[in-house]
Amino acid sequence: MATELLLDSTPMHRLFASVRLATPSDVPHIQKLIHQLAEFERLAHHCSATEGSLSSILFNSPPFQSFTVFILEISSNPFQSTLPHPLFSPITQTLTFNLPIHDTEKETFRSINDDGIDAVVAGFILFFPNYSTFLSKPGFYVEDLFVRKCYRRKGLGKMLLSAVAAQAVKMGYGRVEWTVLDWNVNAIKFYEEMGANVLQERRICRLTDEALQTHGNANN
Amino acid sequence: MATELLLDSTPMHRLFASVRLATPSDVPHIQKLIHQLAEFERLAHHCSATEGSLSSILFNSPPFQSFTVFILEISSNPFQSTLPHPLFSPITQTLTFNLPIHDTEKETFRSINDDGIDAVVAGFILFFPNYSTFLSKPGFYVEDLFVRKCYRRKGLGKMLLSAVAAQAVKMGYGRVEWTVLDWNVNAIKFYEEMGANVLQERRICRLTDEALQTHGNANN
Secondary structure, eight states, rough: OHHHHHHHSSOOEEEEEEEEEOGGGGGGHHHHHHHHHHHHHOOOOGGGOOHHHHHTTTTSSSSTTSSSSEEEEEEEEEEOOOOOSOOOEEEEEEEEEEEEEOOOTTTTOOOOOOOOOOEEEEEEEEEEEEEEETTTTTEEEEEEEOGGGGSSSSSHHHHHHHHHHHHHHHTOOOOOEEEEETTTTHHHHHHHHHEEEESSSEEEEEEEEEHHHHHHHHOO | HHHHHHHEEEEOEEEEEHHHHHHGGGGGHOOOOOHHHHHHTGGGGGOOHHHHHHHHHHSSTTTTTSSSEEEEEOOOOOOOOOOSSSOOOOOOEEEESSSSSOOOOTTTTBBTTTTOEEEEEEEEEEEEEEEETTTTEEEEEEEEEEEGGGGOOOOOOOOOOOOHHHHHHHHOEEEEEEEEEEEOOHHHHHHHHTTOOOSSSEEEEEEHHHHHHHHHHHHH
């Protein structure tokens, strides 16, 4: 009985989440989210993503064949079931929690979607195919995963990553990979709880800027 | 005069190296090289690359748009200057050294090339495009770099990596990346001497096998 009383006295807030393929009209939101991610990682001074540079590289190939973006939308109304996309049907989820979410950037991230639903863009995931010679199978590499601050700790990052994993399984791919900073213990714990292995021995090597140019010219 | 005497008394061996785009007829050699690489990394038990699986994934897109292979060939005769490939002209180099190379697998790796040159396949590099959101530019990710044992320590690994770097510069790309095992100090030294940064803080996360399947099914 005590449990029922507790449940009755707790106000329940309900929101609806949807993961869908990005379209060219999402580029302004994607650009803003990339800059928020750069600020979070204290790398904003390295971030040169513009709407123009994103438009020039996204949407040049069919989804999943090259650089692909999923958009996370949140609404207080259920998402309508529209005609399924031939390559990806949106994934929806209902969220319930005790405290309402106060989104101070609601207007900035108001979404334009086909359903006419009043929704906001809450996050994104950018990924592209990679290849494992040993598995002899392609996989997906996740370059960016980001959920806006007021929507964090509600399983939405996992929802985005799972959507990519589901797509990998659907396509018969062998892996999903991404990177994490070794001091980001919360992220590492989260990823390990999802079943990911963190490769402790492997380091990324990067040739960029002048060093890249030098090698680029060496063979000419 | 002493220098001249020394030069005169040193037998000089000369070989010619060429880096060219792989063709479907290279698949049997690529498969054997991948297995040698797996043995070198003591991962042969994880290696499932077959000629069939390689053929199904390579050569489906124009070079550089997806998974791409450069082949390293060695010959005792200079490579003829053939008509340049519209997307990639072979890079050639002359090697001189004091001791002859004894290649016990010469017959296995005898190359079939358009020039009619008697050449052997000595190595390969497999790479594909990736994308940096912060740079807002694509790059190349090198999945595999391998030179057969008897041809090592002659600058040929660098020749293959530089060929990819040159292609990245040509296409206006921002980076070339790959990974190294943290205990492979010789490789790390080699890469750092080439001007690469080894990212110490970043770890790769990998979702594969059952953990991948679980997330793949979670949204269904």
